[in-house]
Amino acid sequence: MKIICLKCNVEISKQVTKLDDVSLLNENDGEAYIPEGFFTIEKFGERDSIIINLKDLINSNHHSDESRLNGCCGYDGLDGMNRVCVNKHEIGTENSECWMPHYIALDLVLVKLVK
Numbered sequence: 001m002k003i004i005c006l007k008c009n010v011e012i013s014k015q016v017t018k019l020d021d022v023s024l025l026n027e028n029d030g031e032a033y034i035p036e037g038f039f040t041i042e043k044f045g046e047r048d049s050i051i052i053n054l055k056d057l058i059n060s061n062h063h064s065d066e067s068r069l070n071g072c073c074g075y076d077g078l079d080g081m082n083r084v085c086v087n088k089h090e091i092g093t094e095n096s097e098c099w100m101p102h103y104i105a106l107d108l109v110l111v112k113l114v115k
């Protein structure tokens with residue numbers, strides 16, 4: 001499966017497979033929450049989101065609104081979505097601070113899984 005931006009259909013992830021073995025999820029701060037090559041669907045805030053490894057995100061930039069990009073050594077994702085596709089559509093939130101597990105949460109209202 002791949003993930004695309006719903007607005008412009010650009011691919012925003014590498015090939016990813018649903019993670020069936022949840023014991024592979026890693027809650028340690030500062031480390032990748034999910035192994036590369038996998039996705040899982042979880043609630044992020046109020047919304048259902050696709051969670052992937054930071055390294056599986058492609059064709060994406062940080063948000064042009066700098067108030068969304070807070071963090072001491074990474075991005076804390078506490079100020080709204082901080083990731084956009086190459087065509088500047090909001091797609092989700094990067095969580096990459098030292099005090100949290102690292103992942104991207106892609107909002108299921110804005111992106112779609114495709115074969």
Ligand SMILES: [Zn+2]
Pocket residue numbers: 005006007008009010085086087088089
């Ligand atoms: Zn887009």
